[in-house]
Amino acid sequence: MASDRGQRKSTIYDIATSTGTSPSTVSMVLNGTWRRYRISESTAERVLGAARAIGYAVNMKARGLRLARSGLAGMIMPHYRNRFFAGLSESFEAGARERGFCPMVVSTQRRPETEREVVERLLSHQVEFLFIVGVARPEPLNDLCRAAGTPCVNIDLPGANAPSVVSDNRGGAAMLTGLLLDKIAATGGGAGSGGADLHFLGGVAGEYATEERVAGFQEAVAGHGFTVSKTHIHRCGYSPATARQTVEEMHHRLGGMPAGLFVNSITAFEGAIQFFKSLEPDAFRDRFIGCFDWDPFAAFLPFPVTMLRQNVEAMIDQAFVYMEEYRVDACPMVKIPPQFGPSGTVPRHG
Known part of the structure; x- marks a missing residue:
């Protein structure tokens, strides 16, 4: 065995054999990730000792940065x-x-x-x-x-x-939509032929967050006894320029602002505001806007906005x-x- 080692470099398989562990365990010890995979400290020490004993020191030195914490x-x-x-x-x-x-x-x-x-x-x-x-x-x-x-x-x-950590997009969208619908109902408007005069603006088709928010939006509308047309959901992306164009076209087609507008990001909201600047203050009377995002400067807008802040x-x-x-x-x-x-x-x- 000794003469054989003299003719070739030692490998992780030699270390695994000498310590009664697997090659993958040896690899994790030598690259410094053994704690993450719940390998015991005693096993790690045994592997490192065996590596030194059979001449793996050069390879271990080359891996020194991996064994040290980068911080x-x-x-x-x-x-x-x-x-x-x-x-x-x-x-x-x-x-x-x-x-x-x-x-x-x-x-x-x-x-x-x-x-x-x-x-x-x-x-x-x-x-x-x-x-x-x-x-x-x-x-x-x-x-x-x-x-x-x-x-x-x-x-x-x-x-x-x-592992993944996300906002409760569906629940938050339902909460915001429900509040908009309650405000609309308090004015006696917002519905015709069973449909809600409420539009959804922004986001990307097929994207997780957008689709979850659309689902929450639709669930809240249905929970208030209304339906919402697919033409009221405008997945126009997050660009302020495309959001501005979309809301301008919506305004032109409807002949005014809808009773409610759910905006799916602060960047889409920025685009909507660019168009809103061209409207008279009366355009927002009994009209309600919500945004799934938050910025304190919204307090200075000439119309009220209900905003959700992601935690x-x-x-x-x-x-x-x-x-x-x-x-x-x-x-x-x-x-x-x-x-x-x-x-x-x-x-x-x-």
Whole structure:
């Protein structure tokens, strides 16, 4: 056996044989991920001792960076242009620092090729975990993390290959829609021939968050004894420019504002406001607008807006719980309820 080792480099199979463990266990010990896979400390020490004893020191030295803690915590997100993503980033950075990590946050502008490139780069810097925010199909990124032995959590949009933390989009949309319908009913308007004069603006067809909010919107309308036409649901994306064009066309087709308008993001709301500036104040009399997002500057608009604030602090707190209890074979999902954000005051956090 000794002469055989003298003719070739030792391998993880030699270490596995000498310690009575599997090659995969040896690999996890040598690359520093053994704690994440619940390998005991005594087994890890035995593997490391055997590796040194049979001449694996050179290979172990080459893996020194993997065995040491980098202290880096990574997050990717689409952008920082609204309070939701900015709030997630701020809460993540605070939570990472409280736990002794140095946070790294990178925006990807919702480009899949950029998302992959950034994740690969962060993994090459050996981040100890990664929060993946607002990625429509995060499974390929989850798989990259798994191959690198790096825990990850999906936030805002879920994936099947890692734990996920999302807003309760359906429940929040139903809550907001119900409030709009109650306000409309109090004026004695908003329905004709059994249909609700309520429109849904913004979002992307087939996207998890959008479809959940549309479902909540429809459920609330049905719960009030109305129906809503498919032509009242305008999945026009999140761009302010397309939202502005869509609401302008809606206004022209209806001959005025609908009784109620549910806006599916602050960026779509920005586009709607660009058109609303061209209208007289009377255009908003007995008209009610809600937004599934929050910004305190809405208090200064010349018409009332009911806004939902996604609970970014609770979302990040739960993501850290999943990270600290991470298991590679467990992919749970939790939904965090949003909160009404007062138009005139900043809502309390948490």
